[in-house]
Amino acid sequence: LKKLIGIDLGGTSVKFAVLSFDGEIQYKWRIETNINNDGKNIVPSIIESIKENLEQYRITSNDILGIGMGSPGAINGKEGTVIGAYNLGWKTLQRVKEQIESAIGIPFYIDNDANVAALGELWKGAGEGDTDVIFVTLGTGIGGGVIVQGNLVHGASAAGELGHIIVDPDGYVCTCGNQGCLETVASATGIVRLAKDLAKEFKGDSSLKLIIDEGSNITSKMVFEQAKDDELARIVIDKFSYYLGLASGNIVNILNPNTIVIGGGVSAAGEMLIENVEKYFLKYTFPPLRSTTKLKLAKLGNEAGVIGAAWLVRKSISDIKQD
């Protein structure tokens, strides 16, 4: 059985992995992302790095079924192009598939980074064995991937904009221009925003409030860490949980997936996060559907991207058979 190559292209580093056909990571490495010069060096350095490493591990292109990649920006999967990936410097259309296939001679597949991470969690992570999985990644912003019957949902243009589900029509203004998007209150930045706002009206003892009042920076991690002893931190987490629970409940009312997987930096808060969100999640789910959709933490962490990218390759085989 041939091997798979998975690539997770990000604004600071490019992660690579060679995986077995069954998704076991056999080799992995990373390089820095060189975003200078409108990101013109990114694809050439990826090509070079693959060639070097295959040679080092004595793998020929004949041993490889294909290369998969998760990328920021707006992706055209069929054409294998990327546009508007600003954290890579890619403002104009990048013909990634064309460049990589002609240089390495192996079939290439690409999708949006959050989508690819969703596939990783479906294949080897919290959604293993499921067919319908929603992946929500809580980082600086919020990304998402929607998988139905094992397939990514792309919709008319770009499905899975879960960070822009409106959870409070009178809420904070989002970077997208709308008001009350989930991202404004449930991303790492959103949690800090909630903490600062709720601190203003909080009257009790709180070390979190002291730090905020001093004008020092706080992080979403600090909020979760202090929840045990700090009343304000608990209020912030409760508010965050309400919003994420409301959005997740409504996802069930529309799609009733097997699992909603919560990943991204904020999910490092662990089971405490799930417990808090679950209370609201169950409340806002249509009663007959409660207990049919599970809410789970992501399992693969940083490796979801390369594993899901490899699944893009692996899955292409069964898709071809169906055509």
Place this chain on the structure above:
Amino acid sequence: LKKLIGIDLGGTSVKFAVLSFDGEIQYKWRIETNINNDGKNIVPSIIESIKENLEQYRITSNDILGIGMGSPGAINGKEGTVIGAYNLGWKTLQRVKEQIESAIGIPFYIDNDANVAALGELWKGAGEGDTDVIFVTLGTGIGGGVIVQGNLVHGASAAGELGHIIVDPDGYVCTCGNQGCLETVASATGIVRLAKDLAKEFKGDSSLKLIIDEGSNITSKMVFEQAKDDELARIVIDKFSYYLGLASGNIVNILNPNTIVIGGGVSAAGEMLIENVEKYFLKYTFPPLRSTTKLKLAKLGNEAGVIGAAWLVRKSISDIKQD
């Protein structure tokens, strides 16, 4: 090419149609639904009616590819069973497929009535030519069907509970027990509820308010009919439109379908309904996705059910090929 039979099973009547392979209705008829005796006569009378009519039109079972049906209640498509269809008297498990196949000898397919109507609109209605369609039916309650890449989404148990999307967490209590479900404010009953509540605080001249204050019954139809000349009616429609627009916008943020199709009795209000809802729909849609999803009135009216049921049959062929 063989013909298809589509059946739309409802609480007051059962609609039948014989359709060409391409979905043209060739014959149609209906019988009353006899819900006496726990609905025990329903399936036998369907069998009898099919036999009679095939004979009358001189069609043999050899001419028929299969029979499809939309039914209320919780459906198990594989087993071909229905349970909990209370408006049919079906409290216990009904083995519909088994009875019909053994009596008529033609393959039988069944799905939820709202799902089947969604398929009808996808095949021959407002979503013709699309792959991803959401169907929202605004009647006494609200039903829904979610279609992704031409396939109904069933999820872990029952996707498409669009009437139970929470649009106002502090809103009216729903029959399901939750608060602020879309159904409480955007169904025919919900519109009447909004009108009665908004009439209380309305101070201006309004014939709608006069009728309500007299204690006479109003209908959602009356609200739409009076919108031209009645300020209160316009306020009610605006509030209804806000809720339906918010839910529809969030559907786009999650699934970005080609089309959201609005059907059911309330949709008889016509293009005025779409115009009002669209304002909020666009507002709550993630800006880059505005204009990618269309909001449309259903086209097939009462025939969506039999046409979609026939599509269940037609589609079964291509599904078999892919297995």
